[in-house]
Amino acid sequence: MRVLIGLFFCGFWKLGVAQFSGGSGDGFASTTLQMSTVSIQAQTDLTLPQTVYKTGDNILVPFSFNNMELVSLEGTKYEIDSSENNFLIPEPLKAGFYFLSIHGELHILRQKIYVEK
Amino acid sequence: MASYKKYSCFFIIVCLGYITKANNVNLEVGEVTSYGIDSVKVELIVSWQNSWDEQSTNLNHDAVWLFTKYKTGNGWLHQNIDSVYSDDFEVFTSTANTGCLLKPFLNSEGNIFLFLPNNGVTFYFSAIELVYIPEGDFLLGDSLSNHSFSGKNHEPLRINSEASLVKDTQISSLTPASIFSTIPADYPKGYKAFYCMKYEISQEQISDFLNHISLPDQLQFLGSLPEIGKSALKSNAILNVNGVMLKELNDDGSAVFGCDLNKNGVFNELDDGQTLACNFLSWEQLQMYLDWSGLRPMTELEFEKAARGFAGAVKREFAFGSDKITDANILLNEFTSEETYTERLEDNTGIGAHGYLGRQGPLRCGFASGENTDRLSSGASYWGLMELSGNLWEQTFSVSKQNGLLFKGSHGDGSLSNGLPADWRLASSIVRGGAWNSGIFGEFRDLAVSDRYYYNLSSEVARNTTGGRGVISLTQLR
Numbered sequence: 001m002r003v004l005i006g007l008f009f010c011g012f013w014k015l016g017v018a019q020f021s022g023g024s025g026d027g028f029a030s031t032t033l034q035m036s037t038v039s040i041q042a043q044t045d046l047t048l049p050q051t052v053y054k055t056g057d058n059i060l061v062p063f064s065f066n067n068m069e070l071v072s073l074e075g076t077k078y079e080i081d082s083s084e085n086n087f088l089i090p091e092p093l094k095a096g097f098y099f100l101s102i103h104g105e106l107h108i109l110r111q112k113i114y115v116e117k
Numbered sequence: 118m119a120s121y122k123k124y125s126c127f128f129i130i131v132c133l134g135y136i137t138k139a140n141n142v143n144l145e146v147g148e149v150t151s152y153g154i155d156s157v158k159v160e161l162i163v164s165w166q167n168s169w170d171e172q173s174t175n176l177n178h179d180a181v182w183l184f185t186k187y188k189t190g191n192g193w194l195h196q197n198i199d200s201v202y203s204d205d206f207e208v209f210t211s212t213a214n215t216g217c218l219l220k221p222f223l224n225s226e227g228n229i230f231l232f233l234p235n236n237g238v239t240f241y242f243s244a245i246e247l248v249y250i251p252e253g254d255f256l257l258g259d260s261l262s263n264h265s266f267s268g269k270n271h272e273p274l275r276i277n278s279e280a281s282l283v284k285d286t287q288i289s290s291l292t293p294a295s296i297f298s299t300i301p302a303d304y305p306k307g308y309k310a311f312y313c314m315k316y317e318i319s320q321e322q323i324s325d326f327l328n329h330i331s332l333p334d335q336l337q338f339l340g341s342l343p344e345i346g347k348s349a350l351k352s353n354a355i356l357n358v359n360g361v362m363l364k365e366l367n368d369d370g371s372a373v374f375g376c377d378l379n380k381n382g383v384f385n386e387l388d389d390g391q392t393l394a395c396n397f398l399s400w401e402q403l404q405m406y407l408d409w410s411g412l413r414p415m416t417e418l419e420f421e422k423a424a425r426g427f428a429g430a431v432k433r434e435f436a437f438g439s440d441k442i443t444d445a446n447i448l449l450n451e452f453t454s455e456e457t458y459t460e461r462l463e464d465n466t467g468i469g470a471h472g473y474l475g476r477q478g479p480l481r482c483g484f485a486s487g488e489n490t491d492r493l494s495s496g497a498s499y500w501g502l503m504e505l506s507g508n509l510w511e512q513t514f515s516v517s518k519q520n521g522l523l524f525k526g527s528h529g530d531g532s533l534s535n536g537l538p539a540d541w542r543l544a545s546s547i548v549r550g551g552a553w554n555s556g557i558f559g560e561f562r563d564l565a566v567s568d569r570y571y572y573n574l575s576s577e578v579a580r581n582t583t584g585g586r587g588v589i590s591l592t593q594l595r
Contacts, residue, residue, distance in 0.1 A: 019177065020497040022486025023166030025141035025454045026319035026392035027246035033146045033159060034239045 054116040055091040059100075070115070071099045089115060141166055141454075141483070142181060144244045147228060157235040160228050163206070165246055167488060168225030169501070175427065176251045177500050180312060182589065184216030184411050184531065185231070186241040192331030192371070195409075195531035196240065200232035209594035215411030215531040218247070218312065218594055241329045245322075245410070247312040247589070248500050255307060255422045256430040257288075262562070264292040264569040266421075273430040276418065279308050295517045295572040303525040304516070305415075305590065307422030313415065314586035316482035316503050317511075318398065318406060321391035323350070324361050324374045326406055332371035334533045338405055342372050346382065349374055350397035350579060357581035358478025359397050360390040360452075378452055388452040394479040394509045394584050400546045400577035403512050403585040408529030408537050412587030416524065417513040417569070419588065420549045424506070424566040426499025433565045436498040436505035436550065437467035440565075442557070445485065446475030456481035467493040469507030471555045471564050478581065479508050479553055505550050506564045509584030515547030517572040528593050547572055552582035 053059065070078040070090055078090045078098075092098060095117040147160030163181060170178040185196040197214035205227020206219040219229060233240060256273040258266035267289050268274040274288055282288040282300040290296050300306065327335055327349065335342065339349060342363060348354035349361045360378025367373060377383070378390030385391060398406075407413055415423065424436040433440045443466050445458035458468060458480075470480045483503045486495035498505045505511065515521040520542035527538035548571050551564020563570040 019169045019171065019501045020486065020492045020495045021167040021488055021490050022315070022483040022495065022503060023141040023488075024392075026321065026394075026482035027141050027165075027314070027316040028244070028319055028322045028325075028482075029142040029144040030241065030243045030325050031144045031146055031161075032239055032241050033149065035149075035157070035235070035237050036239070 051112070052114045052116065053089045055089050057089045059089065069101050071101055073097055073099075092117075142244045142246055144183075144242060146242075151235065152232060155235050156232050159231045159233055159240070161231065161242060162228055163219060163244060164226035166225075168221055170221070175253075176249065178220060178249045179225070179315065179501070180218050180220045180247045180249060181225075182216055182218055182245045182247050182312070182410070182412070183229075184243055185233070186243075186329050186531075187233075188239040188241070188329075192334075192369075193241070193329045196233065197531075198231060201229060203227060203229035205229070211411055211528070211589070211593050212595055213411070213528065213530060213593075215529065218589070243325070243329075243410070245587075246315040248315045248502050249312050250307075250310060250419075250423055250426075250500050252308065252310040252591075253427060255425060255427060257418060257421050257567075258290075259430040259432050259434060259565070259567040260291075261432045261560075262291075262565045262568040264290055264295040264572050265567040266290050266296075266418075266569075276306050276308050276422070279306050282306070290569075292572070295569055297517055297519050297522055300418075300516050300522060301525075304514075304522055305419055305524070305526045307416070307419040310591035311415075311419065311588045312591070313419075313423050313500075313502055313588045314412075315501065317394040317479075317509050317584045317586050318403075319391065319482045320359060320361050320376055320393050320395045321385075323395045323398070323406065324376055324391070326409060327361075327372070327374040330409065330533060332369065334405075335372055337533070338402060346377070350395075350402075351581075354397045354581070355380065356477075357396060358390065358393060358452075358476060359395065359581075360393075361395065387454070390452045392454045392456070392481045393452065394482050394504065396479050396509055396552075396581050396584055397579040398512070398584050399579040400512050400583075401543060402579065404537050404541050405533060407585075407587040408541070409531060409533055410587060411529050411531045412589050413526065413528045413538075414541070414546075414585065415511075415513050415588045416521075417515050417547050417549055420505070420511055420513050421566055423500065423502055423588075424498045424550070428499055430567070433560070433562055433568075435467055435469060435496075435507075435562075435564060436502070436566055437469075437492050437496050438499065439465050439467050439493060441466040442469045442471065442506070442564075443467070444472040444475060445470050445480060446472075448476070448480070448484075454481070456484050457487065458485055462494060465493070467506075468496040469551075469564065470504070470553045471507040471551055471557070473554060473556055476553065479584065480504075484508075506566065507551050507555060508553055510548035510552045510580075510582050511550045512546050512577075512583060512585040513549055514545055515572065517547055517569070518545050520545035521547070526590060528589060543577060544575065546577055548574070548583065554582060
């Protein structure tokens with residue numbers, strides 16, 4: 001259904017008739033979020049379905065992030081192209097345990113995995 | 118999508134603590150979900166009207182620039198955006214993580230999700246409509262306007278790269294002294310792609326900005342705080358239809374601003390002028406706003422690309438591609454978000470806010486554009502940018518001044534506490550495109566695309582006719 005709705009809008013949107021049109025207002029909006037008023041009920045982590053991977057394995061993650069990386073226990077980092085939700089386990093220098101990290105400072109994902117050569 | 122569901126064992130937090138202010142672009146906080154030990158996933162619902170994407174022709178499209186601030190005990194600080202995703206928009210974050218750009222996949226309504234620290238602060242989100250100006254050749258100058266750029270023989274000059282332009286050899290002007298010296302390779306010339314704000318900065322935009330910076334930054338921006346109920350940007354700015362005023366003081370001494378154009382003491386009513394373009398912006402104030410927003414000013418070469426596009430140069434043309442203009446004087450729904458004009462246009466005539474009659478101040482951003490307007494009746498540029506001719510002067514980095522040529526295209530870092538980028542100098546600008554009081558008499562028309570009448574104007578003070586808008590280079594996005 002969502003695809004059908006999308007195609008419906010797409011049909012109009014792609015025509016380009018709106019290039020010289022505009023709406024009310026001024027092309028600006030803002031909003032605020034007061035976290036102090038939010039009642040946190042539970043927490044959860046993103047987790048991967050398995051713990052052992054090998055170079056070239058395709059891991060499906062829910063989102064695209066800019067700063068996804070594979071980090072060895074010694075701190076060596078391997079950048080991961082995260083332009084899509086799919087990414088491939090890069091080839092590390094050696095087999096062993098690594099942290100697969102998404103935005104490590106926020107701990108969205110920091111999971112220890114074993115990468116085989 | 119399946120993977121999304123697989124991983125989405127989230128507990129949804131009902132979010133009560135947000136307030137929304139929005140018009141054409143609409144921005145609302147949706148669900149806020151705890152995520153991991155110290156982060157939250159914030160859903161933002163974003164939409165805007167009459168979006169377009171000219172994929173089949175020149176790739177021109179519109180988009181929204183989004184950035185975030187947060188408040189601590191020390192005031193407002195910049196919040197980087199580096200973890201974001203959306204199923205509805207193609208998301209490009211800036212290379213410096215100062216914000217992100219949203220381009221619709223299908224239509225301009227959808228959700229994005231930001232990952233932010235869960236530290237109990239108040240977040241502020243701001244969204245600005247942009248228009249994409251693709252890479253490509255364009256013509257500079259029209260062979261006739263005051264101090265127009267030109268080639269060696271006074272013909273329009275084709276800009277076909279970002280390479281340096283040697284004065285008098287590769288670039289000239291009808292007034293050679295209006296170019297200081299060779300234009301360096303790193304001075305943005307408009308050949309490369311960039312996004313430009315669709316509208317001039319509005320009065321609520323400046324009011325909102327002032328409300329989300331710290332007291333020292335407010336003082337730096339304004340010089341001093343006005344009295345409560347008085348004009349913020351300049352004494353009696355309201356006489357030229359600027360309604361940004363000091364509303365009240367916070368306990369920490371910082372000021373709360375709002376719009377009260379009708380001067381009844383009740384702020385931000387429907388007719389308080391929030392969506393009017395913001396005049397009385399000095400060059401430095403424009404730079405400060407754009408620094409805070411993660412954008413940058415445009416150059417005067419980019420201004421001509423933004424107006425003329427890939428089209429040929431029409432002598433003394435305005436931004437809508439014609440040399441004939443009708444002044445928007447008789448207005449409907451004045452000072453509201455629906456403000457528009459009533460004049461009927463002759464053939465090949467566009468609309469603009471200019472001249473000596475009518476309102477002695479700026480009109481609404483996008484006052485002429487509606488659902489079914491065309492380029493002339495909306496006063497739009499080649500790409501769909503509004504009010505590049507008339508309403509308020511666009512303040513741009515100039516090649517007529519030594520300091521202007523030092524500009525290397527740096528973008529704001531989102532924070533005012535670091536000062537402005539090093540290549541953003543003062544004594545470096547030129548005003549382009551005219552304003553609400555720009556007259557046309559004889560051959561004089563300082564709101565023409567190629568007109569550089571004030572190239573030697575040294576003052577960069579706030580005037581009742583000065584405003585501006587920002588851009589972001591495509592190379593700044595990833």
